[in-house]
Amino acid sequence: MSQKIDLIIHNANIYTFDSGQPRAEALAIADGRIIAAGSVSDIRDLDGANAARDTLDLKGATLIPGLNDSHTHFAWWSLIMQELKLAGINKLNKVLDLVAESAEVTPVGAWLQGQGWDKNLWGDEFPNRMMLDRVAPRHPVALMSKDAHLLWVNSLALQLAGLTRDTPEVEGGEITRDAQGEPTGILKENAMSLVHRVIPEPTIEQVEAAIEMALPEAHRTGLTAVHSIEDAIGFAAFQNLRAQGKLSLRTAVLLGNWAIPHLQALGLRQGFGDEMLWLAQIKFFLDGTLGSQTAAMFEPFDNSPDHRHDNCGMFRMDPEDFERQARQAIRSGFGIAVHVIGDHAARLGLDVIEKMQREEDSGRLRNRLEHVQIVTPQDLLRFAASRIIASCQPTHATTDRDVAERYWGYERAARSYQYRALLYSGAPVAFGSDVPVESIDPRKGIFAAVSRRREGENRPAFFAQECLTVGEAIRGFTYGAAYAAGDERRRGRIAPGMLADLTALAQDIFVTPEDEIPQTPVVVTLVGGSPVYLSL
Amino acid sequence: MSQKIDLIIHNANIYTFDSGQPRAEALAIADGRIIAAGSVSDIRDLDGANAARDTLDLKGATLIPGLNDSHTHFAWWSLIMQELKLAGINKLNKVLDLVAESAEVTPVGAWLQGQGWDKNLWGDEFPNRMMLDRVAPRHPVALMSKDAHLLWVNSLALQLAGLTRDTPEVEGGEITRDAQGEPTGILKENAMSLVHRVIPEPTIEQVEAAIEMALPEAHRTGLTAVHSIEDAIGFAAFQNLRAQGKLSLRTAVLLGNWAIPHLQALGLRQGFGDEMLWLAQIKFFLDGTLGSQTAAMFEPFDNSPDHRHDNCGMFRMDPEDFERQARQAIRSGFGIAVHVIGDHAARLGLDVIEKMQREEDSGRLRNRLEHVQIVTPQDLLRFAASRIIASCQPTHATTDRDVAERYWGYERAARSYQYRALLYSGAPVAFGSDVPVESIDPRKGIFAAVSRRREGENRPAFFAQECLTVGEAIRGFTYGAAYAAGDERRRGRIAPGMLADLTALAQDIFVTPEDEIPQTPVVVTLVGGSPVYLSL
Structure with missing residues (x-):
């Protein structure tokens, strides 16, 4: 009678969370399952003539049962991870450089989204659509602020949303406008939905x-x-x-x-x-x-x-x-x-x-x-x-x-x-x-x-x-x-x-x-x- | 490097249906999968020091890949398998004995179903509901004939179907009746549906x-x-x-x-x-x-x-x-x-x-x-x-x-x-x-x-x-x-x-x-x- 072993993990500080044997130094694994946990010599004896295919020296690292998160929205999170990460960027030009880079690798016409920009980090200047138009003229762009109360968009995004100087204000929101009444590209609070609703669902x-x-x-x-x-x-x-x-x-x-x-x-x-x-x-x-x-x-x-x-x-x-x-x-x-x-x-x-x-x-x-x-x-x-x-x-x-x-x-x-x-x-x-x-x-x-x-x-x-x-x-x-x-x-x-x-x-x-x-x-x-x- | 083997099959006449090695005598199996096929000595060598847990001597039997049916109605068949099998029974009393046995082990009130009875085998006498009433008075009974054109039911089944002397005939079918006009318990062709429709779907x-x-x-x-x-x-x-x-x-x-x-x-x-x-x-x-x-x-x-x-x-x-x-x-x-x-x-x-x-x-x-x-x-x-x-x-x-x-x-x-x-x-x-x-x-x-x-x-x-x-x-x-x-x-x-x-x-x-x-x-x-x- 013998036992195949695929992997031996040793030199580990193991917390098993198993009351029968709370601590161990080494493990034997076969076919994706644990077949033994114990001291280095226990596992060496088990291995015996039948050398494991592989060993992993954990160099004293602490080993615990695999972490398992009981409440995620994983696909949603994954999509957000695809967006431009603008948190902590302290120069407006740096944000624009990232948008430009992203535009280069994104098919023309596809939305560029990002989040986390904070105008307080670059001196409180409100950005505008023209800045984005220069770096991404052929992509609609929508960047959420760090506090999620401001949406910064470019002209193409406004155009796709049908948002013009004639668009009436939204209850509980504001379409920021310039002296001529043209939208500047900053949408506040509920006005953000005017753009969000035209961003297509991901395929x-x-x-x-x-x-x-x-x-x-x-x-x-x-x-x-x-x-x-x-x-x-x-x-x-x-x-x-x-x-x-x-x-x-x-x-x-x-x-x-x-x-x-x-x-x-x-x-x-x-x-x-x-x-x-x-x-x-x-x-x-x-x-x-x-x-x-x-x-x-x-x-x-x-x-x-x-x-x-x-x-x-x-x-x-x-x-x-x-x-x-x-x-x-x-x-x-x-x-x-x-x-x-x-x-x-x-x-x-x-x-x-x-x-x-x-x-x-x-x-x-x-x-x-x-x-x-x-x-x-x-x-x-x-x-x-x-x-x-x-x-x-x-x-x-x-x-x-x-x-x-x-x-x-x-x-x-x-x-x-x-x-x-x-x-x-x-x-x-x-x-x-x-x-x-x-x-x-x-x-x-x-x-x-x-x-x-x-x-x-x-x-x-x-x-x-x-x-x-x-x-x-x-x-x-x-x-x-x-x-x-x-x-x-x-x-x-x-x-x-x-x-x-x-x-x-x-x-x-x-x-x-x-x-x-x-x-x-x-x-x-x-x-x-x-x-x-x-x-x- | 070693290999666990759970089972060796030997002394077999193996048709592999694998072009690389069409025939073999022995197999090694581990973790539910084939790990080797070959001559007895090939597999013995593979086994080596590392004795398999189990061996199966097929005594010369012919081994082929597991048979796989590409078109079944498995649950439907399984349900039919639960019904009384009356095919080939050449005595009416034998059919009734089987119904009586089945009634004994079936909760009162549950339907007893069967199929395959053939009156030609017992001298062409048409059976009737009273025969079934005697052996299964408290279970509705519905027995399909071998040719699937006749349904033989008992009085309780008729009662549950609301079928009486006053029930009108069904187009393309016949409710067989006695001299007094009472249903005898034999339903022909489309009249069978009068009972089938009241048999509950299985849970x-x-x-x-x-x-x-x-x-x-x-x-x-x-x-x-x-x-x-x-x-x-x-x-x-x-x-x-x-x-x-x-x-x-x-x-x-x-x-x-x-x-x-x-x-x-x-x-x-x-x-x-x-x-x-x-x-x-x-x-x-x-x-x-x-x-x-x-x-x-x-x-x-x-x-x-x-x-x-x-x-x-x-x-x-x-x-x-x-x-x-x-x-x-x-x-x-x-x-x-x-x-x-x-x-x-x-x-x-x-x-x-x-x-x-x-x-x-x-x-x-x-x-x-x-x-x-x-x-x-x-x-x-x-x-x-x-x-x-x-x-x-x-x-x-x-x-x-x-x-x-x-x-x-x-x-x-x-x-x-x-x-x-x-x-x-x-x-x-x-x-x-x-x-x-x-x-x-x-x-x-x-x-x-x-x-x-x-x-x-x-x-x-x-x-x-x-x-x-x-x-x-x-x-x-x-x-x-x-x-x-x-x-x-x-x-x-x-x-x-x-x-x-x-x-x-x-x-x-x-x-x-x-x-x-x-x-x-x-x-x-x-x-x-x-x-x-x-x-x-």
Whole structure:
């Protein structure tokens, strides 16, 4: 009896997240799976006469289960990554040079888009369409400002939008005009939509190309897998890449509730697909957001900008309609993943899932609430009791903290983003990024969960009692995300039989100062035992 | 460098269908794939120090690539397999005993269905409802006669159908009645629909259970894979079995053109799934059948039973609608599989596929015509030129021969079921059964392609110039079917890297008298290197 070994990883500082053997120094991998973890001599003995084809010396790097992001909009992010990155550029000419370069490699007539320009960095001069016309006369150009409140376009873009001196103003926006009344090429707030609505939707080829370019960037941050909320074109693009053998990131696709009638008609079931790409839960939008004070709350927002004292946010779906559609999804063999930001939305999500568990579901399906930014104390305990996954994005806690205190007030903010309380309660917790709303980088997510501060920010933690240990934070991005996909028997731990999805970090982030976590280099990312990123 | 081996198969008479090494004696298998084929000593050397976990001595049996049926209705067949099999029973009491036994193990109130009873075998006495009432008073019973023109039901079935002495007769049918005018329980022809319409559709659990029971029967005939035309419930049942690890038959699912809008809406692509279950082409129905003289022909049917001299059959889809839907399917990333029986239908199918190849498809998609029972000489050559798959069911040639000569006449029949001519032309040919219309058994299909006679029939071959060699027939059920699924790089030959799907036969059907082919025992069926049927 013998055992083929494809790869031995040794000289590694391994955190297995497997209770049977929490630490190891070496691994043996065959056919994309881990076949053994142990000391160097354990693995050497296993190897024996039967020399492995390949070995990887990690030179002491720290190896953890492959990072897995439980909440992305991957195709959307990929498309944004294709746009010109103008953030931090402190000279107007530099921006124009980048536009000129981009125009040279882009087919004439195609839109050039970019984002992140900041006129404050070059002396507060408003740019105009003529500047863009000089460097890109034959491409429509639309560049979003850093704060996303200004759109800078060229003459061709204005022309395609049918925007002239005669165009009336838009409620809640402004078409900036020169002394003669001609649009200058700067559109403010709601006026931006005049141009946005004429920019064509990307083709499937463009989405496919964008995802292909974005994959290495995801692996560079240590990611081996994502859950991604996709529309039909994004899902199709992922399938095309998979069919060509180009998909190196395990991707659980969540389609929106728009898909239910079609999934029903076809008889599709959650899980259909393969180990690289498969259908996961159905995504619902139950309420709005904290930032826009549209999250569904039991008590009114504080400091509501419209001076209302009774703004409890809103449900984006009628509760009865939500229940009806949730039932359809579950009857069709899909779990549900429900966007809930406010405590009232969380209550409804929990109520409906528990009702479905009683009335419809044998318990086979995994149901989850996304974001879970604030819940009442009594509801917090229901995640554990009913095995409902809390799918959270730790970076939100750090970017939202001031907004949370402003609109929820201190007492309510104290029960927001309660990752520690959820873990103590025994809730299944999965972590993700919500990219492109936040950075895709899971190291930033781990740092946020551990520190509850923004990088480089000299402030105390946001409710420090909710800070996690490094191990707890990583577990959310590994086992937790795998569990949310119903996939914890093959991913999320380093143990025999598990898929060989692994992330190696240059430093041991369990012991380095927490501020170093976000910059800790990833040295190797492996998916199914194959390196998809290597920088040893 | 070493190589794990899971299984060595030796002492086998192997036909590899791989031109590099057509014959072998032994195989090495690892991880579900063939890693080597050769002489016993070749494989022994490969094995070396590294003893395989398992060996299988085939005792001289003949091993061929796993049989693959390119045209089944597997879920439908599975459901029929659940019904009482009454064919050949020569005593009325024996039929009643079987119904009584079945009633004992079936929940009260559930329908008991059966088929194949033949009153000629028990002396021509018409049975009646009272006989069934005695053995199954609390189950509605519906038993179809062998010729499918009579339905024998019990009183409960009549009651559920609302069928009484007052029910008016049905056009083209007869409700048999006794002297008092009461229905006797025998319904003829169109009157059968009065009961059929009240029999509930099977639940997904029933379909799932039926498929699970049918899988061993498929493997017993040597099948390792099928293409199956399914509706939503059948597809869902296959997915449920796959999710439970119970699907042992590789299944390429063809959904009907009803699915196109849903596939488009979701962005699903052909090929989505895994190596056991995946989405294949979209199935269209273009014309009728030979037996009902509804196949679309260029020239009228001979001897049309309605005494028309201008019956050229019919298109079941408007040609423009067919083209429009075919274009939608292909734009959505699906090849098309088109039911064409008549030569006019074949022409339209070829025309539209070639047009789509020019206008839409990069050549990546595999398109196919199903049945291809008669084509004009000039159209026959287009399959090869345009790489359009002719997906044929050799058993049809032998069961249809008299009908073909009657309704097409001798000259046209001479260009029907032209498997030899198609192969000579270079056409890609795939073979299947059309189960449950014909037996699922591929040995019967191979025999039909080779002999062009029915089993046990003492007649010359039906146009003997179209008879195939055994190797050609097997190739249609192996490589040909794999090619039709776009899957010839991993299935259909015995060669390193191919999936270890294999069928072992007790005799060498390449040399046995052809009449022995249908009864040649299958001794082993392997899927992915694992035995799914074993009778050594």
